[in-house]
Amino acid sequence: MSHTAHIRSHRKPRRSASTIAVRAGVAGGVLSTLAVAGASGSANAAEPVTQTLELPTLTADLAAQVAQSADATQQAAANYQLQAERDQAAANAAKQAKADLADAKQKAAEAKKKAQEAARKAAAERASRSAERTTLSTTAGTDTSTSTSTSTATGSAAAVISFVKAQIGKAYVSGATGPSAYDCSGLVQTAFKQVGISLPRVSQDQSTAGTQVSLSNLQPGDILYWGSAGSAYHVAVYVGDGKFVGAQNPSSGVGEHDLSYDPPTGAVRVL
Numbered sequence: 001m002s003h004t005a006h007i008r009s010h011r012k013p014r015r016s017a018s019t020i021a022v023r024a025g026v027a028g029g030v031l032s033t034l035a036v037a038g039a040s041g042s043a044n045a046a047e048p049v050t051q052t053l054e055l056p057t058l059t060a061d062l063a064a065q066v067a068q069s070a071d072a073t074q075q076a077a078a079n080y081q082l083q084a085e086r087d088q089a090a091a092n093a094a095k096q097a098k099a100d101l102a103d104a105k106q107k108a109a110e111a112k113k114k115a116q117e118a119a120r121k122a123a124a125e126r127a128s129r130s131a132e133r134t135t136l137s138t139t140a141g142t143d144t145s146t147s148t149s150t151s152t153a154t155g156s157a158a159a160v161i162s163f164v165k166a167q168i169g170k171a172y173v174s175g176a177t178g179p180s181a182y183d184c185s186g187l188v189q190t191a192f193k194q195v196g197i198s199l200p201r202v203s204q205d206q207s208t209a210g211t212q213v214s215l216s217n218l219q220p221g222d223i224l225y226w227g228s229a230g231s232a233y234h235v236a237v238y239v240g241d242g243k244f245v246g247a248q249n250p251s252s253g254v255g256e257h258d259l260s261y262d263p264p265t266g267a268v269r270v271l
Contacts, residue, residue, distance in 0.1 A: 156195040157221030157271050163191045164237045164245040170254045172247045182247040182254060188223060188235050197270055207232035210270035221271045224264040238267065 170181055177186035185203040192199050199209055207225035218224075220240035225232035236246025239256065244264070247254045 155271075156197075157219070159195050160191045160221050160237060160271070161239045161245075163194050164254075165239065165256065167191075167247075167254045168245065168256055170247075172250045172253045184234050184236060184247045187245075187247045187254060188237060191237060192270065195271075199270070203227075203232045203235040204230060206235050207266070207268060210268035213267050213269050215264065215267060218267055219269065222267045222269050224267050226262070226265050229266055229268075232265070236264070 164187060167178070167182065167187060170178075172183060173181040174183050175186070176182050178190045182190065185201060185206055188203075188206060189199045189201060200206055203225060206223060207227070207229045210223065212229065213219075213222060218238050220238060222238045224236045224238050224244050224246075226234040234246070234248075236244040236248075238244050242259050243256055244259065245254070245256045248257075248262075
């Protein structure tokens with residue numbers, strides 16, 4: 001027998017089985033090892049050989065980047081939602097503005113229509129009043145401030161007319177009610193008191209004291225007024241024949257005048 005017959009061979013045995021251990025450090029360097037071992041059925045199998053592979057470590061920087069990316073995604077989503085809400089609000093505001101503009105245009109058109117209607121009515125009233133004054137002027141003729149008229153009035157109207165004619169030539173004094181001086185409403189009030197009719201003291205109230213009558217349908221004894229009913233600034237008594245007697249002003253005093261001398265605005269009848 002050879003002297004080397006019982007000596008174990010020093011030849012490196014053939015690798016028939018392997019064990020792989022995977023060690024990976026994750027986000028903080030935590031290390032784990034996985035070993036996989038296998039054995040063959042060969043009679044000459046040697047002790048298992050272990051081989052270790054290390055995977056790259058997931059560093060804290062990468063984890064921070066992931067977190068930042070998540071935050072950025074969340075912020076972008078919030079921005080998109082905010083923009084959508086702003087767009088919707090702008091659309092709603094534009095819709096409301098359009099509706100408000102349409103409403104304003106409609107109200108402006110209605111106001112314009114009402115203004116035009118009021119202007120037409122005012123023009124018609126002015127035309128009617130002008131026609132009445134023209135008729136009075138034609139009937140009255142020229143001014144005869146110092147002449148007297150022949151009235152056909154009877155009864156209370158005749159008494160009123162007789163009284164005011166008797167005051168012609170007396171002075172005009174503001175606030176006076178006779179017997180030596182009068183203002184316009186003072187003369188009218190005192191004249192009608194002669195027949196038992198109590199009138200208000202001022203022209204504004206006297207212009208609404210009786211029944212409103214047309215200037216084209218005057219009768220002797222009617223009260224004439226200047227201005228509008230309820231806010232008249234002057235009154236006098238119509239004595240017939242297109243004439244009136246009134247306390248005009250301090251320069252002319254109480255006098256008789258044609259209607260054309262100062263055409264009145266309206267008249268009331270209390271007799």
